[in-house]
Amino acid sequence: MQVFGLTGGIGSGKSTVASLIEKYGVPVISADELSRMVVAPGTRGLAEVVETFGSEVLGDNGELDRGKLATVVFSDPAKRKQLEAMLHPLIRERFIEVKEVLEQAGNTQLVYEIPLLFENNLEHTVDGVIVVTASEPVRIERVIARSKLRPSEVRRRIDAQIDEATRRKKADYLIVNDGDLVDLQQSVEKMLREYLRPLKDDDGVQEL
């Protein structure tokens, strides 16, 4: 099974690319979704988080309140590290389970959407990295339209991530998302034709 990381900065269009890729029949696993799954109600992950950080991280409904957890850990780097050390193995475990299910269902390639792939040094865990990129003004405009954040807040988030030039350089395949959604669909089609599918053929797994 070939696993391709899909990454990109805030507002670059990762999730949009992920849903386009899925439309062409290549399964996508989202690291954000996995990170929610491992602390869902009744999980070992949630029990460990509550044991370590206290029940004040729970909302009134007894579920994890991610905002409250963020308040507890973001002001304290040691706690943040502790949380990451707790969740990363659970996310990895869940990823392997989902990957095995997809493999048993006959899939030979999958895309793993990981926003902080480079920041968390995860390149070595995938067979190739697809980076979605767009110019900073375009990304800021998209995020503002979606979230009502102020430009300065978006820029602060951009500054907290790896810089765009480095991200582009580290890509095995780059999708430039400065145009409209039709352009993006064409770029995804090109990526599937020229990058993913030929790799599959090289593997002798499946002809297109």
Ligand code: ATP
């Ligand atoms: P984040 O890291 O912030 O979650 P992302 O990289 O996953 O962002 P998306 O959520 O895919 O980015 O895109 C950000 C916003 O921009 C969305 O509202 C999406 O619909 C829109 N968008 C993405 N690409 C295009 C495009 N080519 N044309 C117009 N809108 C776009």
